[in-house]
Amino acid sequence: MREVYVAGVGMTRFAKQPERSMKDLTAEAVTAALKDADREVAEIQSGYFGNAVAGSITGQEMIAGQLLLRPLGIGEIPIMNVENACASASSAFHLAWQAVATGVCDIALAVGAEKMTHPDKARSFAAIGGSVDMDLVPADLPAGRSFLMDLYAESALRYMAQSGATREDFAAVVVKNQHNGMLNPSAQFGAQWSVEQVLAAREIVWPFTLPMCSPISDGAAAAVLVSSEFRRAGQTSVAVLASILRTAPVDGQARVSALAAAAAYDAAGIGPSDVDCVEVHDAAASAEPMLCEQIGLAEPGGGPDLLRSGATALGGRIPVNTSGGLLARGHPIGATGLAQVVESVLQLRGTAGSRQVPGARLALTQNAGGWHLDDNVVSVINIYGRSR
Numbered sequence: 001m002r003e004v005y006v007a008g009v010g011m012t013r014f015a016k017q018p019e020r021s022m023k024d025l026t027a028e029a030v031t032a033a034l035k036d037a038d039r040e041v042a043e044i045q046s047g048y049f050g051n052a053v054a055g056s057i058t059g060q061e062m063i064a065g066q067l068l069l070r071p072l073g074i075g076e077i078p079i080m081n082v083e084n085a086c087a088s089a090s091s092a093f094h095l096a097w098q099a100v101a102t103g104v105c106d107i108a109l110a111v112g113a114e115k116m117t118h119p120d121k122a123r124s125f126a127a128i129g130g131s132v133d134m135d136l137v138p139a140d141l142p143a144g145r146s147f148l149m150d151l152y153a154e155s156a157l158r159y160m161a162q163s164g165a166t167r168e169d170f171a172a173v174v175v176k177n178q179h180n181g182m183l184n185p186s187a188q189f190g191a192q193w194s195v196e197q198v199l200a201a202r203e204i205v206w207p208f209t210l211p212m213c214s215p216i217s218d219g220a221a222a223a224v225l226v227s228s229e230f231r232r233a234g235q236t237s238v239a240v241l242a243s244i245l246r247t248a249p250v251d252g253q254a255r256v257s258a259l260a261a262a263a264a265y266d267a268a269g270i271g272p273s274d275v276d277c278v279e280v281h282d283a284a285a286s287a288e289p290m291l292c293e294q295i296g297l298a299e300p301g302g303g304p305d306l307l308r309s310g311a312t313a314l315g316g317r318i319p320v321n322t323s324g325g326l327l328a329r330g331h332p333i334g335a336t337g338l339a340q341v342v343e344s345v346l347q348l349r350g351t352a353g354s355r356q357v358p359g360a361r362l363a364l365t366q367n368a369g370g371w372h373l374d375d376n377v378v379s380v381i382n383i384y385g386r387s388r
Helices: 022-038 065-074 088-101 121-131 147-163 167-182 195-200 256-268 285-296 303-308 324-328 337-350
Strands: 004-011 045-052 079-082 107-115 201-204 218-227 238-245 277-279 362-372 374-388
Touching: 004 022, 004 088, 004 337, 022 065, 022 107, 022 218, 045 065, 045 088, 065 107, 079 088, 079 147, 088 107, 088 218, 088 238, 088 337, 088 362, 088 374, 107 285, 107 337, 121 362, 147 285, 147 362, 167 195, 167 256, 167 285, 167 303, 167 324, 218 303, 218 337, 238 337, 256 285, 256 362, 256 374, 277 337, 285 303, 324 337, 337 362, 337 374
Parallel strands: 045 079, 045 107, 277 362
Antiparallel strands: 004 218, 004 238, 107 218, 238 374, 362 374
8 A cells, every 4th residue: 555645625604694505606616626626627537426425415316416517617527426314424435545555646636525514403403304314214203303313312312321421421522512513614503602501501302402513504515636756746635644534343342433543543554543633433422432442532431521621622632623623513415534634634734723733743533423323323533643
């Protein structure tokens, strides 16, 4: 395998943006990534386009990447459409990394874009709900929320019983991530909440209140990946030290993110204690401490104590979701994984502004999608290192 570097990144603001089209969002993110990489459209040799719900929301199926990149002048080259639930963008990034690492091409583009807002909110929730086994979905679905939140809530209650986590812990995750979102100009939300305010908010499904659930979002993000021979001289590069995609085991005896993380640490030649900053898939507030355990930042059952210690906050030992995470940065599901890449690159370049982790040299992202039994169906772990 060859060395692979992230040469450029770009993203839109994540928000409810009913006036903007998928083409508009895609163009902004890709144009920014190409400019950041100091590359022209004609230099891109292959493209990977991540999206999850365009077919359900806009009716556009099958050739989204080809159509959305066409206005930018990107054609002729291989363009692959990637649909992998909430892990669509990180899966597109993984395939772009794979193409460069194996020598298929030297410059690849990974894009994730999503338009989730719709005048009929039930349509948005139904689209998201397609990421579960439809044979198991009850006929009398609850109104006013995604069915996934019911499944996440059941998982959260089991986790509370096993670990001693409390609703106050989940509220503290929201407080931390909303604070970080306030420092991120691309984030959908950001505010100074208190634990009491989060707990007093409208209940969605016990134990979650509204701020504990990731929002409906529109947005796009992109990255340009290059081989070592195609790095720009003098440019601070971010190396992709590992990119691992795993699917949940059929027997459900191991967590898919734990499997992916173990393989990623092995590929990168590092351990959890070496990482300086982390982005995890906090689709619900309970997911953050659970995932911190699964990727090795805490022992089994130790996620709540890790959070309570302040280690995962800005200024802590291992800041988690410096971008605001899905809860505050937003969650346009086909773009989320590449937004994590953007945050990691900014942190390792030292250009993350007031949310900068001092001296960050190694970053990890965990992006997961789909739900079956008591776990995500797919998870992608990427590890990045600052390099000259």
